[in-house]
Amino acid sequence: MTPPSIPTTHLAVAVTTPGQPLHLVRRPTTLPSLSEALIHVTWTGSSPIDLHRADGGLLLGDTTPTNPFILGCTFGGTVVALGSNSSSSHLAVGDTVYGFVQDGAEQEAGYQEYVTVPTWKVSKLPSSSPLSLQEAVTVPGNLVTAMHVVTEDLGLALPWPVTPPPTAAGVAGEGILVWGAASGVGMYVVQVLRHWGYGNVLAVASARHHGMLKELGARVCFDYRKEGVVEEILGYVEKSVGNGGSGPKVPFIVDCIGSTEGTLRPLTKIAEPGSKVGVMLPVINVHAGQGQEPDLEMDVSKVLPGEWKEGVELKGTRTFFYAKNEFFKNHLQPEIVPALLEQGVIQPNKQRIVEGKTMLERAQNALNLLRDQAVSGEKLVWRVADEAN
Numbered sequence: 494m495t496p497p498s499i500p501t502t503h504l505a506v507a508v509t510t511p512g513q514p515l516h517l518v519r520r521p522t523t524l525p526s527l528s529e530a531l532i533h534v535t536w537t538g539s540s541p542i543d544l545h546r547a548d549g550g551l552l553l554g555d556t557t558p559t560n561p562f563i564l565g566c567t568f569g570g571t572v573v574a575l576g577s578n579s580s581s582s583h584l585a586v587g588d589t590v591y592g593f594v595q596d597g598a599e600q601e602a603g604y605q606e607y608v609t610v611p612t613w614k615v616s617k618l619p620s621s622s623p624l625s626l627q628e629a630v631t632v633p634g635n636l637v638t639a640m641h642v643v644t645e646d647l648g649l650a651l652p653w654p655v656t657p658p659p660t661a662a663g664v665a666g667e668g669i670l671v672w673g674a675a676s677g678v679g680m681y682v683v684q685v686l687r688h689w690g691y692g693n694v695l696a697v698a699s700a701r702h703h704g705m706l707k708e709l710g711a712r713v714c715f716d717y718r719k720e721g722v723v724e725e726i727l728g729y730v731e732k733s734v735g736n737g738g739s740g741p742k743v744p745f746i747v748d749c750i751g752s753t754e755g756t757l758r759p760l761t762k763i764a765e766p767g768s769k770v771g772v773m774l775p776v777i778n779v780h781a782g783q784g785q786e787p788d789l790e791m792d793v794s795k796v797l798p799g800e801w802k803e804g805v806e807l808k809g810t811r812t813f814f815y816a817k818n819e820f821f822k823n824h825l826q827p828e829i830v831p832a833l834l835e836q837g838v839i840q841p842n843k844q845r846i847v848e849g850k851t852m853l854e855r856a857q858n859a860l861n862l863l864r865d866q867a868v869s870g871e872k873l874v875w876r877v878a879d880e881a882n
């Protein structure tokens with residue numbers, strides 16, 4: 494039976510028809526089974542994936558007005574119940590928690606007042622933490638993404654507990670180019686690389702973010718808005734990046750944006766045979782604008798065919814599959830993410846709090862900011878439950 498303080502139904506924000514405004518729907522609150530936690534959600538964060546779903550109709554499956562797609566890849570809130578196998582987990586009723594979840598999964602998607610989530614997708618914010626929940630909620634989606642792209646797509650080691658990378662002498666000296674370093678994903682990629690000892694991080698972002706990125710760990714920054722940025726990067730690596738005279742001058746590249754013209758085209762001129770390039774999917778051929786239909790591509794090999802040098806290893810990043818790495822499944826959200834945050838190793842993204850009278854209005858206002866490409870060096874966060882502090 495549902496404990497009396499837990500409502501049997503609650504509100505959620507969903508896509509019902511691509512290209513149409515978001516909807517508020519009412520769905521049943523699911524009590525946690527076995528190794529799950531039921532969480533009262535007070536904060537969430539918006540990401541470009543919401544726009545890809547809402548305007549681009551990306552991987553919406555059989556979404557219809559009667560089968561809505563609940564949005565939200567992150568949640569922050571309070572544990573209100575635990576499944577019977579969860580008593581030995583890292584959680585207790587009353588804990589303040591946050592996590593990265595799968596949007597579209599009815600029980601766990603973040604834009605709803607209650608989520609029912611496997612405990613391995615939950616990080617605890619200790620009561621002694623100096624961080625607020627709205628700060629913490631900026632972290633899980635993009636930090637998990639950063640660790641996934643570095644390990645799965647670049648093939649670099651991130652051992653836990655942290656030790657210098659096994660090939661420190663070689664890899665630490667080799668260049669890792671992070672294009673789109675001021676994005677939500679990029680800021681965590683830079684910090685993760687620094688913490689694990691990969692010291693030669695080249696960051697590409699607007700000039701106004703260069704000071705911040707150097708503080709987070711970038712060795713050198715380039716301004717993608719400046720004409721000739723590709724030649725500038727090539728000139729720098731020609732002179733400065735040690736690769737022992739063999740192999741690609743930039744062996745590792747993370748494209749944190751995945752824009753055909755904005756990031757991939759310039760990267761075709763930088764990547765060489767042997768370079769590994771991790772690209773955030775979907776690739777954006779046309780960005781969703783006010784009244785402009787987006788064009789998205791999930792297969793990175795179909796983008797700019799014939800323009801990459803033979804031997805460049807292109808990888809499309811898909812973080813929703815990060816738990817295929819069993820170690821990450823068991824340790825990333827329960828242990829590693831909160832430890833990095835509490836130790837002050839990882840600084841949360843700067844937050845922009847999106848206001849609105851209702852949770853639907855806040856979700857819609859955040860979507861408008863994403864549509865207008867008004868997010869820069871920050872993460873959009875907003876209150877979910879109307880009664881949240």
Ligand SMILES: NC(=O)c1ccc[n+]([C@@H]2O[C@H](COP(=O)([O-])OP(=O)(O)OC[C@H]3O[C@@H](n4cnc5c(N)ncnc54)[C@H](OP(=O)(O)O)[C@@H]3O)[C@@H](O)[C@H]2O)c1
Binds near residue numbers: 869
């Ligand atoms: N597949 C996956 O696993 C996965 C996971 C996470 C995110 N993603 C995708 O990755 C993309 C980024 O997500 P996010 O949350 O990090 O985005 P975000 O923070 O909203 O991105 C905004 C930032 O993009 C930067 N930017 C835009 N165009 C750029 C360009 N041509 N070169 C360099 N920087 C550029 C801007 O930098 P400046 O401020 O410097 O101008 C701005 O700070 C989204 O499409 C998202 O859906 C995919």
